[in-house]
Amino acid sequence: MTLSEEAESRLADLVALQPTKNGELQDRWDMESGSEVHQYLESELKDYYYRDENSLICATPEAAEIVGIDVDEEVLRVPELQARIVDVLAGPEEEPQSVVSVLHDLEDAGFDSETDAVRSALRSLEDRGVVEIVQKTVPTFRLAVERDTLTVEVLDDPAEA
DSSP: OOOOHHHHHHHHHHHHHOSBOHHHHHHHHTOSOHHHHHHHHHHHSGGGEEEOTTSOEEEOHHHHHHHTOOTTSSEEEEOHHHHHHHHHSOOTTSOOBOHHHHHHHHHHTTOOOOHHHHHHHHHHHHHTTSEEEEESSSEEEEESSOGGGOEEEEOOOGGGO
């Protein structure tokens, strides 16, 4: 199957962001709905993805080969908001933070965002095993791994391309 330039770019996103959800790809690909993402995956990339036991979207090894991304690397490829969160979020031994606390730390670091975007980014990082949720009255978050063990690579924003 020969992929268009757009499909290959989106396949690279899928490989880099895996495991991921329809909503994350919807935001990245500027689509109207998760259903539109699903339809695109099925029509354009059906041979290159699968869903894991948690229904998260994962790329096949062939997909990683096509786009030239080594998924065995210890590199966390994430959108800028997630990279900024890794920079400011409490470490594994520190007191966990609420979404609002993370939002304020991002603002203090000069990065503006919205509460829902921060919440979604934290959940995506949780899906990837980088963040853990510590349940208190409200969910709070902290890194699940030591910050210095992570190599974070910010993905280009497709909207700026």
